[in-house]
Amino acid sequence: QSFLTLARCSIIFSVFLMACACISGRLCREILFIPGSIMEQRRCQRRGGRGYVVCCIVVLLWSVSSAQIRYSVSEEVDEGTVIGNVAKDLGFDKSALKDRKYRIVSNNADSLFHVSQEDGVLYASRKIDREAVCAHSSTCLISLKTVLENPLEIHYLNIIVNILDINDNPPVFTQELYSAMLDENAPLGTTVMQVNATDLDDGLNGEVVYSFSNIVNHKLLNLFDIDAMTGEITVKGLIDYEEKDRYEIEIQASDKGFAPLVMQKSIIVKIIDVNDNAPEIELGTQTSLTIAVYF
Ligand SMILES: [Ca+2]
Ligand SMILES: [Ca+2]
Ligand SMILES: [Ca+2]
Numbered sequence: 001q002s003f004l005t006l007a008r009c010s011i012i013f014s015v016f017l018m019a020c021a022c023i024s025g026r027l028c029r030e031i032l033f034i035p036g037s038i039m040e041q042r043r044c045q046r047r048g049g050r051g052y053v054v055c056c057i058v059v060l061l062w063s064v065s066s067a068q069i070r071y072s073v074s075e076e077v078d079e080g081t082v083i084g085n086v087a088k089d090l091g092f093d094k095s096a097l098k099d100r101k102y103r104i105v106s107n108n109a110d111s112l113f114h115v116s117q118e119d120g121v122l123y124a125s126r127k128i129d130r131e132a133v134c135a136h137s138s139t140c141l142i143s144l145k146t147v148l149e150n151p152l153e154i155h156y157l158n159i160i161v162n163i164l165d166i167n168d169n170p171p172v173f174t175q176e177l178y179s180a181m182l183d184e185n186a187p188l189g190t191t192v193m194q195v196n197a198t199d200l201d202d203g204l205n206g207e208v209v210y211s212f213s214n215i216v217n218h219k220l221l222n223l224f225d226i227d228a229m230t231g232e233i234t235v236k237g238l239i240d241y242e243e244k245d246r247y248e249i250e251i252q253a254s255d256k257g258f259a260p261l262v263m264q265k266s267i268i269v270k271i272i273d274v275n276d277n278a279p280e281i282e283l284g285t286q287t288s289l290t291i292a293v294y295f
């Protein structure tokens with residue numbers, strides 16, 4: 001669940017050490033070109049040596065501060081959930097944690113986690129809502145710094161907590177009401193409207209597909225179509241105002257999570273009458289005559 005990146009740090013330190021050695025050496029060589037006595041040369045060597053030692057001390061201190069561990073935890077876990085054992089993973093002496101005042105010192109995320117001075121375990125201080133903590137970013141990494149007083153030294157250690165997404169948000173339609181006007185006899189494929197829903201979750205948990213609701217009247221399925229990807233609703237059959245002048249269609253937006261969350265919506269389509277019927281006139285009582293009048 002966790003790993004140290006000390007190996008990576010060691011490589012960096014080695015490079016840094018070599019750089020220090022090179023700098024010290026180059027300084028000496030440059031000074032040696034200046035005419036001078038053997039004393040100057042010795043002073044140079046001493047300075048170079050001191051520089052090297054200083055570099056080593058800096059590197060050693062920095063190596064401690066660069067130790068890093070990484071944990072993963074699902075969002076919405078209960079308060080008090082164990083994230084990891086920092087003391088064990090970093091090789092601390094558990095009995096010294098209280099005396100050395102081991103604690104989290106990072107600024108903004110410290111209320112999400114706390115570390116026990118008894119056993120060095122990192123706990124969730126409250127439920128973590130990934131969507132609130134990391135908004136729309138696909139990776140949710142929280143960097144913590146802990147301090148260990150020695151008492152003369154302070155070691156900073158980076159703990160990165162990867163907050164894993166769970167599917168806890170349903171798709172939400174961007175409009176409260178979807179309503180459109182449509183001419184009767186509209187050609188097949190005519191766009192009626194386009195619906196849109198968004199989902200705060202990550203990956204498949206946040207990908208939305210559209211469809212008609214399971215409870216929708218089967219007749220409607222012959223008249224209208226919905227694009228699963230875009231939410232575009234189009235004409236699929238003959239729309240006749242004289243048969244029906246208003247449709248209320250149940251649609252739904254679903255995410256692609258393992259247990260998909262679904263949001264339903266009722267959309268309104270009002271049909272506009274066009275003059276597509278000739279008038280019919282009935283005459284007489286004994287015989288009837290139908291006259292068609294065309295305009
Ligand atoms: Ca959440
Ligand atoms: Ca979702
Ligand atoms: Ca989520």
Ligand SMILES: [Ca+2]
Pocket residue numbers: 184241242273274275276277
């Ligand atoms: Ca008509």
